[in-house]
Amino acid sequence: MKGKNDDIGADKRLEMYRLQVEIRDCEKRAYDLFLQNLVKGTSHLSLGQEAIAAGVASAMQPGDLSFCTYRGHAHTLARGVPMEKVLGELMQRDNGLMRGKGGSMHLTSIEHGVMGSYAIIGAHLPIACGAAWRAQYLGKTDVSVCFFGDGTTNIGAFHEALNFAVIWKLPVIFVCENNLYMEYTPISEVTAVPHPAGDRAAAYGLDRIVIDGNDADVVYRTMQAAFTRARAGEGPSLVECLTYRHSGHSRADPAKYRPAGELEEWLKRDPVKIYRARLAEFGIAEAAIAAIEQESRRKLDLATEACKAAPMPPVELLTTDVYADGGWAWRN
């Protein structure tokens, strides 16, 4: 057994486990609700990728900003947004984060530093640069974190943003969740280098950082270093986290394109399982672990019931907040 008092410590580890369990439970529930036709539209789960959300969020400070993608439930929950607010938005109810006006791909909660979830591939990398520019300009110490997938490294905005962040030395961290696939095509079939983010870092004068994204401790430590660098005014980092999604790309995808056995191999490296074992390894009592799991399920059931009971958004919302005056008038 390793020592209890390594740099991470028991409290942080319990927090990271709690986040992973809550995300896992909530994502599974989202899938169940979809099967019941209670989640409409589309949704993109982070099952299997929980360690990244937990590890990054645990290294963040209040005031730091998250810029997520359509696959953003995990990152939104990890910043402390209540499950009810997330599930409510997935169910497009009035109790959702944006009262049903955004939907699952656009989760936003500014009070938690979740500055939006973006569904046009790559768009939010430059946007995160802008938020970081604001911090730099105003002399603030907050850091902007931008999450995206492996597929996103092949769009122009990725390259524009990296160059821009480096030349302006912006306090922004780019976190690439390499889950091996874009939608259905393996990233290796469409990318000039084996590591879509890491192998491009050198082109922008950045360190090549490729890590195990299924181990929250590794993610956490890597991010701590990146935050230290950003807050010291030393500029951006690009972190490639290797991971795997256990489900299809979106709710419509049975993921038939995966070679036989691939999922099974990755299930052996399930981040939640890995982390549960880690806690035990550090001598954290089974009772404390079980309590986290029970509490997660209790909160989730309450949130689910609240969402099922919540009304649909009122019709007045159709035309609110198109313009800053709160309305939609385009003429006098």
Add this chain to the structure above:
Amino acid sequence: MAELTYRDAVARGIAQEMERDERVVFLGEDVAKAGGVFKATVGLYERFGPLRVRDTPISEQAILGAAMGAAMTGLRPIAEIMFADFAAVCFDYIANEFPKLRYMTNGQLGCPLVVRTGNGGGARFGAQHSQSIENWTMMIPGLKVVAPSSPLDVVGLMAAAVRDDNPVIFHEHKSLYAMKGEVPDGEIVDSLGTAKILRPGKDATILALAMMVPRALEAAEALAAQHGIDCEVIDVRSLVPLDTQTILTSVVKTGRLFTVEENPRLCGWGAEIASIAADEVFWDLDGPIVRITTPHIPLPAADHLEDLAIPNAARIAERVSRVMNGSQR
């Protein structure tokens, strides 16, 4: 009172706002040390320094994305897209990001920024550096869109655009940069969503925008002198919000409506106004609504061909007089 060029008015308007509000920052390609390829931002870098006036790489997506990120977290950025045609390479921000942010987040976030861009033809730059793209931006809910036609309006509408809490696309006309006009001293703040009657008249209403405004005014003088037709010329100035009150009041008064548009014909801004007039003041019309536009073609480079394409005073006057004399076309 000073005589300023349209290009100097751009710098004056930006400077007025940067002086007033520390949150106003300005970025774009070659805009700082070089003062812009159209020399419209000369002196801003020297006056406000390298933290507020910034040269960027040739990265239109990064320019607009960064402006958005800064705007949604508290700054008031002005971003330049050198030629309006280049809006097409960063259209995601113009079409999907800026204008949807407030709505999708149920009002949690806003995007108070200005995109200035060199719009329009007449400079013999050919099909990819001459387009009038005001209609591309008009069609998107959530944006505001202005296109000033004089140095005074440049200063006043720039101030209004910067102070507005919405994303504003500010179309500067490339061929007007050398135009001179009187601009009073002191702070000037105009308001978005207001058209201006530049020449009162009783027989017909002519709507124009940007470079079409001086041409419509010239045509109106010719129509009065040669045909005794007294035209009311309105500078639309703001496509969104649209000052339909000023426009429709004029149409009701004159009974005739002409639009003069530099954008290619299909879905040009005048089509929307024509449909509003047809819906709302049809019974006050005394004749067909007529749109005078650039034909539905890419713009050629050769000067005599470009001049044939873009409406000019002679073509406007000829068309208005024929239609006013009973011809359908």
